[in-house]
Every structure is written in structure tokens, then in C-alpha cells.
Amino acid sequence: MSALPQTTQPNGVFDGPYYLSIAGKLVESKNSFDVINPATGKVLAEAPAATAEQLDAAIAAAKIAFKSWSALGYDGRQKYMNAYADALEAHRDELARLLTQEQGKPLRTMAEPEVDQSISWIRQIAERRILVEVVEETAEHIVELHHTPLGVIGAITPWNFPVLLALWKVAPALITGNTMVIKPSPFTPLSALRFGQIAQSILPPGVLSIVSGGNELGPQLTHHPDIAKISFTGSTETGKHVLRAAAGTVKRVTLELGGNDAAIILPDADYRSIIPQLFWGAVGNSGQWCVGIKRLYVHRSFHKEFVQAFIHYARQQKLGDGLDHEVTVGPVQNKMQFDKVKAFIDDIKANGQNIVLGGDVDENLPGYFIPVTVVDNPPESARIVQEEQFGPIVPIIAYDDVEDAIARANNSPFGLGGSVWGRDTAAAVAVANRLETGMVWVNEIHTQGVDIPFGGHKQSGLGTEHGFEGRLLFTNPKTVLIRK
Structure with missing residues (x-):
């Protein structure tokens, strides 16, 4: 176990090792799986395969961290998020190269812009606020609408944009006061593991955990009683399984699914x-x-x-x-x-x-x-x-x-x-x-x-990402009625 992220090599390339990020620590796993470079068909690296117990530990740490993280308020959380964006920017070139190696997209025209947009997204979202709204005021009472954080968010992210689509979820979840556990696609776990490693030296322990592994971890995450919401991006068929699994504990669910x-x-x-x-x-x-x-x-x-x-x-x-x-x-x-x-x-x-x-x-x-x-x-x-x-x-x-x-x-x-x-x-x-x-x-x-709502119609999704509407879905509307 280590408390600090591994450093970039002198040539600006990060080539591991890769760890799970749990409770502010970099954690090894007894099992691993191969990650293939799609341009060569050869093994690029070994990624840790988390056990069920390690996923439970990540969720438990996120639940503990939620109390203090949510109590920080927007301004306190913004300072952490800007520091995280700065740290990611310092590792920008290695993240882009790693993204190309594990995902295949061209470095200059696709991977570098994806990393740049992700960093910018964190900074922009960190400036956004959901304010208390006075919905009624009379001589006798006042009615306020608050938007309180949900708790621990479980994110399941895909292999086509493994940096951007993950950090698109991280930024609004964290700024609104939630903590998050991410399960990246087993096809492209390395960039998520890397930005998780970087996060552990910046964010408080348990605020953001990255747990890689096979598809069996997805149902465990969606069934878990301490997960308040699942944010899923992937195929429509898998999204249907997520929706059914979340029903058992009446979780909030946002699904960004397939399209034609x-x-x-x-x-x-x-x-x-x-x-x-x-x-x-x-x-x-x-x-x-x-x-x-x-x-x-x-x-x-x-x-x-x-x-x-x-x-x-x-x-x-x-x-x-x-x-x-x-x-x-x-x-x-x-x-x-x-x-x-x-x-x-x-x-x-x-x-x-x-x-x-x-x-x-x-x-x-x-x-x-x-x-x-x-x-x-x-x-x-x-x-x-x-x-x-x-x-x-x-x-x-x-x-x-x-x-x-x-x-x-x-x-x-x-x-x-x-x-x-x-x-x-x-x-x-x-x-x-x-x-x-x-x-x-x-x-x-x-x-x-960041202010443009994005969501699907029909079988392309449920709920909204981005925009004020998307940020609201990481919160619970709480009506407070006060007698004067």
C-alpha cells in the first residue's frame, strides 16, 4: 500500500505499476488481468482485479468520507477540485499517451483534446453552485428548497472515452457534496486508475475511489445498499440490467445509453x-x-x-x-x-x-x-x-x-x-x-x-447529464418550512 501516486518516468511516460484507489491509499490486488493495446493486439499492462471485499471497502470509505466532504460546502470543495485539476494538468501528456495506448484514438486529434477538456470541465464545474431557493414567504412562514447531496455515487464508465466520460461524472458529483466509487471498463481501466492514483494525494481519503475488475463488479455496485445513485454510460442492454438491479434499493439512476x-x-x-x-x-x-x-x-x-x-x-x-x-x-x-x-x-x-x-x-x-x-x-x-x-x-x-x-x-x-x-x-x-x-x-x-444539458430519449437513456439539470440529479430536493 502507498499513500502517494507513482511518478511519471523521466521521458514523460507512465508505465505503471497500477493500483486500486481505496480510502486514500493505493492498494494492490491478488489478481490481475491483461489490458490490450488495440493498435498492436499485444498486452500493454496488467491491471488489478478488485475482489468483492475491496469494492466493499471502497464503498465503506466513501460513506465515511461523505460526512466531512459534504460539510465542507461549495467553496471548500472547489479548492480541492481546482487542486485536482492542477495535478491532472501536470500529468496531462502522460495521461493522453496512456489513453491512446489503451483506447486506440489518435494522440494529437483525439486523446490530448479529451484530457484537456476533462481538466477544463473540472475547473468549470467547480465554479457552479446550486443555491437555496425561497419558494414561498408569507407573514407566518418561509419555505425554502435546498438541494442536498445524495451520498455515495457509483459510476460505471465505458471504454470509448474513458477519461472524459468518467470525469464528466466526477466533477458534478463531488462539487455537489457526494463521494464517488468508479468502476471503469475492463477494456480501458488504466487511465482511470492513473487519474485515481493522482487524486489520492489531493482529495481527502475516500472521496474518490477507482476499483477496476471484471463485469462481475458492476452488479455488486448496483445492488449495494450504501450506493445512493448509479451513473452509468454504456449499451442499452446493459443499462436495462443496471436499472433492474438498482430497483431493489430504489437507487437514483442516470443512464446514458446507445444511439442510432x-x-x-x-x-x-x-x-x-x-x-x-x-x-x-x-x-x-x-x-x-x-x-x-x-x-x-x-x-x-x-x-x-x-x-x-x-x-x-x-x-x-x-x-x-x-x-x-x-x-x-x-x-x-x-x-x-x-x-x-x-x-x-x-x-x-x-x-x-x-x-x-x-x-x-x-x-x-x-x-x-x-x-x-x-x-x-x-x-x-x-x-x-x-x-x-x-x-x-x-x-x-x-x-x-x-x-x-x-x-x-x-x-x-x-x-x-x-x-x-x-x-x-x-x-x-x-x-x-x-x-x-x-x-x-x-x-x-x-x-x-458544462451548462448544456445532455440526455437521451426513448431507449437511449434516463435522466440528464451536464447543465443545471444534470447537477440537480446528484442532489435530493429538500423542502424546509420555517414558522416565523
Whole structure:
């Protein structure tokens, strides 16, 4: 056991060892598991596999820490959080490199911005406050609405943005007075373990614990009676299991789940100028993001020209190891997802759909590389249209009537995000307002911010992250009635 984080090596690279973070200490585990570099297919590091007892210990420490942490008040907690952001910034380069090695995303264009945004997010959230509201005052009494912290938050975080999506949860949970135990994805635990190690020298013991391990830890976290809320980001099917498990103790639950986001390119769009935005909206992070563009609906009047322009832009990109500064598209993160994406390609070919770019996976290459693949005008019934591919495959679908495009976009059990593109902003907004989504962009894509609420509709989620609304969900509304 150690009370201090391991230091960065002289060359600015951290290569372990990795520990669990429990009760302010760095804790070893008797078991470990391999973490694979998706660009090489080789073992990158060994991560500790927490026991059930160690997870219980982390939750118990968080419960104890909650009393003093919640009593600090916003200003006291802000000082700790700013110090934590400073410490993360001092380790920024190593965190970004580690993120590329375990997740696969290009260092310069994806990993470094992810770490930078995470640090900025902590600082911005630390400035936010939820104030006491006077909802009624008469000569006889006053009624106040307070928002008190819930207790111990259990966070289950995914492998596609393992730094950002974790710290997006940490910041609002901690500033509102809660403590947190994070279970990172077993595919990408290293960056979370590392930022947990850094936290132990900054935050009071038990305020933030990181406990890595297999999928068996998830149910233990969601069933645990001392967890007040589960904040989960991941697949819809796993989210359903989380919701059922949380019901036993009536936990608060926020679920950010899958999506099949549609982009509608209106007939008046200057489509050539927006090709880069649409490409990266679909293929950024190798297509592995919940709000990525999964379906492109393009008006038939310029559909052929659009497909050719999209292909031309795609051919300018380089597929490879994200540590190569010329690489813009990295590998798919893990073998499981690699096989799923290949299955989509096999289905497209088996059904005679028109692949106009990519589609050939060289399985002799090391790592999990899927080339950017473009499918021209598959039928609406195609699997690549109906399901979430979560990989670098882009179906570009022709439509004739905007009403039909809206109906197709909404014909999905998912409703996370969407986008609408056109010169007539008012007309584009009118279309956007008819999309059944939790978030929709007009003539931009993937803009996020600490004050911008983000959540899903239908089977894409439950509750809200970010914004004032998201911060409220880490609190309990408590009505205080005072006789004068």
C-alpha cells in the first residue's frame, strides 16, 4: 500500500505499476488481468482485479468520507477540485499517451483534446453552485428548497472515452457534496486508475475511489445498499440490467445509453462545405461514440455528388496506430467490438448492398483495424441502418421528401442525438424540433458544455447529464418550512 501516486518516468511516460484507489491509499490486488493495446493486439499492462471485499471497502470509505466532504460546502470543495485539476494538468501528456495506448484514438486529434477538456470541465464545474431557493414567504412562514447531496455515487464508465466520460461524472458529483466509487471498463481501466492514483494525494481519503475488475463488479455496485445513485454510460442492454438491479434499493439512476443518430442534409444545404464536419461526426474516434452520426440522409438531388465528395475526403485520412502523428483514424478498441463491426460488413456484403469505399478487413495486420467503409444507399430495412454499428461504417441514404426523412430518422427505438443541416436556419430548426431525440444540433455537431444539458430519449437513456439539470440529479430536493 502507498499513500502517494507513482511518478511519471523521466521521458514523460507512465508505465505503471497500477493500483486500486481505496480510502486514500493505493492498494494492490491478488489478481490481475491483461489490458490490450488495440493498435498492436499485444498486452500493454496488467491491471488489478478488485475482489468483492475491496469494492466493499471502497464503498465503506466513501460513506465515511461523505460526512466531512459534504460539510465542507461549495467553496471548500472547489479548492480541492481546482487542486485536482492542477495535478491532472501536470500529468496531462502522460495521461493522453496512456489513453491512446489503451483506447486506440489518435494522440494529437483525439486523446490530448479529451484530457484537456476533462481538466477544463473540472475547473468549470467547480465554479457552479446550486443555491437555496425561497419558494414561498408569507407573514407566518418561509419555505425554502435546498438541494442536498445524495451520498455515495457509483459510476460505471465505458471504454470509448474513458477519461472524459468518467470525469464528466466526477466533477458534478463531488462539487455537489457526494463521494464517488468508479468502476471503469475492463477494456480501458488504466487511465482511470492513473487519474485515481493522482487524486489520492489531493482529495481527502475516500472521496474518490477507482476499483477496476471484471463485469462481475458492476452488479455488486448496483445492488449495494450504501450506493445512493448509479451513473452509468454504456449499451442499452446493459443499462436495462443496471436499472433492474438498482430497483431493489430504489437507487437514483442516470443512464446514458446507445444511439442510432441520424443526420438530415436538407435540399438547400451547401453540402460540400460541411463534408469534414459530417465525416468526423460519423468517423471520429473510429465511429465509437454514442452520439456519433450513424445514418446520413442526403437529398437525392445531390446524393451522388455527396457520396463522391465524402469518399474523396475519407481517402485523405490515414488509418493506423494513434501514436503516429500522421494517423487520423485509429483502431476499433477491442476484439469484441472488432468482431461486431466485421459482422456488419459481412451482412452488408451478404445482402448485396453497395460498398463504395473500404469494406475489406486485413486480418493479418496486428491490432483491430477496420478501414473507413461507406455504404451507398442501403435499404431502410438494412441492419446497418436499423442498428448501431459503433464503428467506422457510414451508410449514406438518399431521400426525396423531407417528411419521409424525418419519419425514417424517428423510426428507431433510440433517441439520443441527431443533426439537421441547411442554409435556411429556421427551416432546419423546424425539422430539428420534430426529431425524437434528447439532443439535436443544427448546422453543427457534437458541441458540448458544462451548462448544456445532455440526455437521451426513448431507449437511449434516463435522466440528464451536464447543465443545471444534470447537477440537480446528484442532489435530493429538500423542502424546509420555517414558522416565523
